[in-house]
Amino acid sequence: MRREILAEIIANETRIIVLEDGRPLDIFIERESKKSIIGNIYLGRVQKCSKGISAAFVDIGLKKSGFLPLRKGQRLNEGELVKVQITRDAYGEKGPQLTQELSISGRFLVYKPSGNKVSVSKKILDDNEKRRLVSILGCQTVQEECWIARTLSVGVGELELKSEIFNLRRIWNILETNFAGKTYPGIFYQEISPVIKTLRDHVAVDVNRIVISGVDDYTAAKNWCRNFAPEISKIIESYNGQISLFQKFGVQEFVDDLLENKIMLPSGGNIIIEPTEALTVIDVNSGANLDGSISYDNALMTNLEAAKECCRQIRLRNISGIIIIDFVKSENADMWCKITNIIKGCLAKDRVPARVLGKTDAGLLEIIRKRSSPPLTEIVCQPCKFCNGNGYEAQPEFLIFSIIADLRQMRDCHQGGVVLVEASLDIINCLQELYSSGKEMAIAIGIGCLLDYKVDHNLPCGKYQISYNQM
Structure with missing residues (x-):
């Protein structure tokens, strides 16, 4: 079995695909405008407590208040400051769901500053391995700490586990310092980027290759590996080819099939x-x-x-x-x-x-x-404007990724002349939000010719066309 991870970042969208013998196992898409905040830690202020549903609504500095379920017998006062973590993104009319059981995840372990407990993932079935992990973590536990061994911890040596314990404690100590003296709602810990999160949660010994487009994300991944996963650094490659990474590996069709x-x-x-x-x-x-x-x-x-x-x-x-x-x-x-x-x-x-x-x-x-993050249909689709919402079409932001990938593929084919992108009004508006003009976009993606936009109301939903004219 051969497993590969491909990560491509175009404009404000990140797409990651995990392949197993050439077939997609997982697909992740995250856009800056709809970025997941699961795992983020905030200092919040209680706005309202509801005894009927045993929950509190907490201002964490975002547009929507967070929903905090309360434990049996737990009481909070309106105006009280609380430390909370996001467990589920907001969706529809509902705000994000919160917990007061704060945790920080590493590659092999989950650290909680309180709980006074050592446990292992339910997916670890070997009793001898369970006892080994509990023994190692039990010897390292200080005061009220809680440690959970993740599935990837199976077979990991004691020195590697101790190294991760040190790094997770260091992150928590920095977070505690940031909290000190603060009296207003806001974010104090931000979950890692989608690319690094995939490395943390999905890379095991059975991953053969990781390819990342973009120098910045490649460098960030290498830096993260230096602290948390030095053994996988050697299988990470940087891609900066002429055509899209997904087109190069022939996996773009898997993403398109989501529609x-x-x-x-x-x-x-x-x-x-x-x-x-x-x-x-x-x-x-x-x-x-x-x-x-x-x-x-x-x-x-x-x-x-x-x-x-x-x-x-x-x-x-x-x-x-x-x-x-x-x-x-x-x-x-x-x-x-x-x-x-x-x-x-x-x-x-x-x-x-x-x-x-x-x-x-x-x-x-x-x-x-379990629902934590939105389904991909909410990220890539929107209700169709022509059938009163009974059908779905691709979101303009989803199509921008493909448009830029197609333009990059043309950049060495046409020097001089004019490249024209024709699409519906919402797609053109989305392009102009990213790049104020065709000239700015041409420079940003490295096209050696003029670039212009044009609204075409006759094109079907979710369709665009690119043409080239010599000057």
Whole structure:
């Protein structure tokens, strides 16, 4: 099994893809305008306490107040200053969710300044390894500290663990110094960048290659490795080629597929993913799958393929909350057992907690998956302007990434002349927010010719075209 990580930063958007034998395992997209704040630590001021829902609303210096669930019997006073950490981004009309159990994550360990406990990840199943990790961390614990061994800590030596303990304590001591004497809401600790977070959370011994576009992010990754993961520094490469990194490695199509709600299965069937406000529905169709000699064989083949693909798409698209899957003719108990075993096995490999709730009275499979960050559809799509919100189209910011990648690919093909970008008004407006003029954009991305924008109201939703004219 070969695993690779590709990270590309264009304009104000970061895209990261984790590949396993050439197929996408995880895709992360973060935009400056919709940046995740999960993990950030703030000093907040309690605005209001609600006994009915046992929670407090806390001003942390952002547009929306944070929602802080309270422990049983816990009381806070309005106006009181509290240290809080973001556990879930704001979405819809809801503000970010908070906790007072502050923590800082390293590659192998999670550090909490209070709790007086040592534990290991539930995904570590080997009892001998559990005892080894608990013994090492127990000897290093001071006062009320709490340490949690992450999944990547399996097999890691004592010296490496001690080194990370030292670094996490150092970060916490700096944070405590920053808190001292402050009397107003604001941020005091910011979670690391998406690229470095991927290195921290996803890079294990089975990663063969990491390629990062952009000198700044490559340098930042190397510096982080120096303190936290010196052994992976040698597999990190910098990319500064003429064409987009994703186009170079042939993975751009995987990102574009996120806009599609219909995914084909190998045997000819398909699944259709329909997100709603309350839940996500996945419908399994047999389609052209007629290979089975009887209806049961046909349904079984389609359902087993669909079970794997559903879990893969849930992870790729970061679908969360309640998920309902309608399989094909799944009344048979033996078939249902095979389907649920595959689903449970795939979900066990997911970094985000998820579990199978069971079979509904209507014969549908129900899954629940923890929501922390927004699903990718919220980042790349928006309600269609031409069908009253019943369909979806690509967000202008999502398309800017592709436009710039296409322009960079042309930069050595055309010297002199004029390159014209034609697109809908919202896409052109988005381009002009990044670059006030075509001339500024041409200089920024290194095109040796003039560049101009033009609004074309006749182009279909989410489409653009680039043309070149000699002078």
